[in-house]
Amino acid sequence: MTTAPHEDLPQAELPHYPFSTEGVRLAPELDELRSRCPVARVSTNSGGEAWLVTGYETAQHVLRDRKFARSVLADPEGPTQDAPILAPELLDAMNHLQQAGLRDEVLKALGRNQPELPADWVAEVTREGLDTMVRQGSPGDLQRHFAEWVAAQCMCRVLGLPFEDHEWLAVRADLDLTMVTPTHEELARNWEEIRVYMHEHMAARRPGRPRGLVDRLADLNAERQGLTDKQLSNIVSVLFVSGYEDFASFLGVAALTLLQHPEAMDAVRARPETMPQCVEELLRHSVVLGNAIPRFVTEDTELDTAKVRQGDLVLLSLDATNYDPAAFPDPGTFDPTRSPNPHLRFGYGRHHCPGAHLVRRQSETAFGVLLDRLPGIRLAVPVDEVPWHPNRMAIMLAGLPVTW
16 A cells, blocks of 8 residues: 555644635645545644545545544544534534434424425525615625525524524624634633523523524423533534534625626526526535544544554545545536536535535525525625635635625
8 A cells, every 4th residue: 555645744844734714716735635645644723633535435435434433523632623622512512412312303403394494584584684785885795694694594593592692693603613813712711602692591491482493402401301501502502603604604605606607697597496406516616614524533444545543633625525526527617507416515424414404495595585686796896806704614705795
């Protein structure tokens, strides 16, 4: 077996991951590594080392093979790619929910039907955000009035949180998913503010009269006692932070992609029934991961050309895997008619994101309203002048200036 590039390099000479936290295009280093070595040794923001996976087939293998685990990463002595993990349930929320008998309630809320998010309601709040932008005049900020607005409305309604608190929550969610810049102490204080908010929200509920998913989980946990109050408040905090940040990130980056392809917008307007297929290509094509999906090696094994050892950290760049030409012909081209489109945006096999149905369904509705409400929408600045927040785990536009 050959030795993977960088395997024997001292840490100071290893490539440092992440390579970019902007989503206008895939970092060229990811393409280069995938073509030369789909499993490469890199240094991380935590100061440690990891194996970075950029190849599609190899990523599928890691997600499928139980030699690569997620739950072990919550060990305080384990490797990390960024800040230390504050509590085990923060990294392994769904397993904790399953052990406590609460997972099915989350899957019901986020699954195919999504009873709290009827399409008419999502369409109405999307129009409301766009109407506010139009009233304020051109140029408008589509990131604020579309991506962040729709994501906050949906997550607050599903969880049963008061929407008037969304800006307070979003500021803290943003800081929680910011890499490098904040100190560990700042991140811990910030997280505790979110956790205490969720704890107080659940404590103020009226048992048997849930305002949303958070109250239903609290009621069920009061009966079953599967989680401590602190564990549950941590987990529902994760549901908001990850749900809001990932959805707002995708809606913004995907909107930028559409604005660069007016012919695709025209095609979907002419045939609205093709919107689901267009959203699938947006999910594949959008560069939204500022960091990577972590896994922990539980026993010595081989991964492509690399010998990985128990205790090693493996990072999956799902953005890079979704641009692998071995899986997607002409992967750099945005093709809303692409079929099949087996992207790994939501993971693979048993490691599948529980929010996948929510993102797919609500994105279809929101983009449909956007294209209908603003048929002349276009970028107000050159694409390279669109601003980005630095160092975000979920790549986030700092603004998306548009005119119409």
